[in-house]
Amino acid sequence: MASSFAVKRLQRELIKLQAQTPPGITLISANDFSEWHLDIRVLDDTNPLYTNQTYRLRFTFSATYPIEPPEVVFLTRAPNGADPPVLNDYPVPMHPHVYSNGIICLDLLDKQAWSPVHNVESVCISLQSMLTGNRKNERPPNDADFVRSNMRRPRDISFLFHDEKV
Amino acid sequence: MAQSGSAMEVPADFTAPEDFLGDGRTPLATVLSDMDRVTRCMICGEFYTQPTITACSHTYCALCIRQAATNTGVCPTDGKKIDKSALRKNWVVTEVVARWKECRPQLLALIERAKTLEAKLLEAHEPMSNSEPAAANTEPALPTSTESSGRKKRQFDQVDPKNAAQPRRLRSFGPDKPSIYYKEVNGESVLHESDDEHMPDVLDPPLEDKFDPAKATAACPCCNERMKPEEVFDHLDFCEANGKAPRPALPPPASHAQPSYHALSKQTAAGSSRQSQSSNTAPLTAPGNSTKRRRIAASPPRLQPIGQLNYNLLTLPSLRKKLNELGIHSNGSKQLLERRHRYYVDLYNTNVDADEPRKPKDLMRDMEVWERTQGGMAKSKPNEVMQKDFNRDNYSAANNNQFKDLISQARAKMAATKQPKAETRPPENIPESSTPPGTPQVAPGYLGISNGTGSGSTHVNSSHKEQQQRETTPAKAMFISAVETTNNDLYAPRSPRAQQQQQQQQWTNNYPPSSQQARSIPMFQLPGDPIKDFDYSTETK
Structure with a gap:
């Protein structure tokens, strides 16, 4: 799927992640070079929103990675999970920039603000810090509409990044 | 985690900065690991290939930064705008990477040997530590800290003049007395015996390279004949093999043919300054050497970079023509042609900057790989169900x-x-x-x-x-x-039933379309506006 360029780079990252991950980040599965799953945890225990919660991230890499950003969403359910399926196998963190279907509105993951020097690890750390800094127990304002009507992949959505505080 | 590694094996030639962190983050291991990290491109994570410096002084591989610049137009590190024409080769980094790649495996091997030696030493110490429990606590600590770092530094010793900071005893011993050196570090005469057996093959290889004024020779980069370093440049003017080797940019990397480090550093310093200046194609009047003639004669005809196109101004056929002119595939949609052209321009211009330009054939192979993985033949996920071998x-x-x-x-x-x-x-x-x-x-x-x-x-x-x-x-x-x-848009609010009927009517009416409706203008009637014949009007001139 991915080009040799992307594969080389991902292989490098994977070996590093398998050897060691930063605190609060766990590599769950990376069976190929197109989709990886990682768990993140907010390390700040004083933040009541995320205490004792683990969130599962899904990274989807294109052939142009790392020139173009990976697609990163919070998983809401296991891909081959329980039968009958349980909605929301995994929690999606409450955050004004995270939709309840797991789509993340973060400029880092957008084409414009993405930089090839970022990697899976740095994205995870950024998301950790994004959650850590948040105290608002809310979803984005148009969450319900968006979740119901969205049929695009995150990469095709043109987000408007307005909030400089996050 | 166990499952994650199953699909992918670590390739044999895989190297990473973490290789040096095998025995924890000792200060030396950290420095070496950092050293390894800075010789790698931030984008691809590999050692720099054709290191290229941007206007904002960040260095990346040539192809990496060109592709990144094509995508976003800004520097990946600081987000400053990148002008592709302002990208320059980074010669110093080229040299550093080449040297580092060369000494890296030796360095790792040395560390490995030091570790095994250390283990043996500790074993040898066992009986003694039993008799002297008080000394046993301090003793193992001494070899680990000074010995391992001392040995690794020892290799740097030949390259790095800053090594004066080393403990005095390390420098005071001659290169041909490894066993004494070792003995002194441990401060035990018992060790001397056991060291003698394996010490020479531990420390000998690097010591061979040690600068020795009597044997100091340098090889001619063209004919490999050995001579005094000072003679090399004069010899080059008359060297017969000179014409065949176009750009002896780097001295031969093989360890045996290598000149002494002293001569080497002299040579490469001269070489890099020459190269960096000659990259501007300005003839050099360097003091003290006579390489001017050779450089001019040897430099191959310089390839010209391809300019970017303004794709918006081009129609599909003209873009296709451009691609044909470049000798690359010209099939596919305009968007694909654009992407293909962009990639080719990056690839080609990278090659223009290259030290040893690759053949067009190789570029074409790269283009084919691109085509397979990212271009027109790339399998994109949504089309999975359309595949022939799709497993329902x-x-x-x-x-x-x-x-x-x-x-x-x-x-x-x-x-x-x-x-x-x-x-x-x-x-x-x-x-x-x-x-x-x-x-x-x-x-x-x-x-x-x-x-x-x-x-x-x-x-x-x-x-x-x-x-x-x-x-x-x-x-x-x-x-x-x-x-x-x-x-619904066409036939606004009516009852659904009527709407359906209407719809049916419409369809039956229109298919086949009646000739009546098609011609609404009567045949024999002059149009309201007067006809103006532009072909013969004088105004058009």
């Missing part, structure tokens, strides 16, 4: 959860809207195989909308039928909905 059963098994989930959601919604006959189908009838992975997520919202619009009790039956129709295939459903919406 696997696909439906893999997505079964999602489908069932969607069905249950749809059922719940239908129950909520209290439709009398909530028509549901057994799951196995769903033609899942024709559904691209993206669409199932669409379905709930879509059903919700259709339920909302299909209100009115008289309409239930027909809407119900429509529903059935709709669910036959998503593609068909979408088509139907599209037709409906356009129809």
Whole structure:
């Protein structure tokens, strides 16, 4: 799927992640070079929103990675999970920039603000810090509409990044 | 975690900065690891190939930064705008990377040996530490800290003049007395015996390279003949092999043919300054050497970089022509042609900057790889179901959860809207195989909308039928909905029944289209506006 360029780079990252991950980040599965799953945890225990919660991230890499950003969403359910399926196998963190279907509105993951020097690890750390800094127990304002009507992949959505505080 | 490694093996030639952190983060290991890290491109993570410096003084591989600049136009590190024409080769980094790659395996081997030696030493110490328990506590610590770092530094010793900071005793011993050196470090005469057996083959290889004024020779980069370093440049003017070797940019890397480090550093320093200046194609009047003639004669005809195109101004045929001129494939949509051209320009211009330009054939091979992985022949995921060898059963098994989930959601919604006959189908009838992975997520919202619009009790039956129709295939459903919406736009509010009739009428009326409607203008009638014949008008001049 991915080009040799992307594969080389991902292989490098994977070996590093398998050897060691930063605190609060766990590599769950990376069976190929197109989709990886990682768990993140907010390390700040004083933040009541995320205490004792683990969130599962899904990274989807294109052939142009790392020139173009990976697609990163919070998983809401296991891909081959329980039968009958349980909605929301995994929690999606409450955050004004995270939709309840797991789509993340973060400029880092957008084409414009993405930089090839970022990697899976740095994205995870950024998301950790994004959650850590948040105290608002809310979803984005148009969450319900968006979740119901969205049929695009995150990469095709043109987000408007307005909030400089996050 | 265990499963994650199964699909992918670590390649044999894989290297990473972490290689040096094998025995924890000792200060030296950290420095070496950092050293390794700074010789790697931030984008691809490999050692720099053709290190290229940007206007904002960041260095990347030539191809990496060109591709990144094509994509976003800014520097990946600080986000400053990148002018591709301002990219320059970074000679110093080229040299550093070449040297580092060369000494890296030796360094690692040395560390490894030091470790095994240390283990042996500790074993040898065992009986003694039993008799002197007090000394045993301090003793192992001494070799670990000074010995391992001392040895690794020892190799740097030949390269790095800053090594004066080393403990005095390390420097005071001659290069041919490894055993004494070792003995002194441990401060035990007992060790001397055991060291003698293996010390020479531990420390000998690097010591051979040690600068020795009597033996100091340098090889001619063209004919490999050895001579005094000072003579090399004069010799080059008359060297017979000179014409055949176009650019002896780097001294030969092989360790045996290598000149002493002293001579080497002199040579490379001269070489790099020459190269960096000659990159501007300005002849150099360097003090003290006579290489000017050689450089000019030897430099190959310089390739010219390809300029970027303004794709918006080009039509598809003209863009196709441009690609043909460059000798690359010109099939596909305009968007694909643009992407292909962009990549080729990056590839080509990288090659222009290259020290040893690759052959056009190699570039074409790269283009083919690109074509397979990212270009027109790339398999993109949504098309999985369109593949010839698409496995329907696997696909439906893999997505079964999602489908069932969607069905249950749809059922719940239908129950909520209290439709009398909530028509549901057994799951196995769903033609899942024709559904691209993206669409199932669409379905709930879509059903919700259709339920909302299909209100009115008289309409239930027909809407119900429509529903059935709709669910036959998503593609068909979408088509139907599209037709409906356009129809709704055209024939604004009427009762659904009338609307349907109207629709049918319309279709029967129009197909085949009657000739009456097609010609609305009477045949023999002059048009209202006077006709102006532009061909013969004088005004056009």
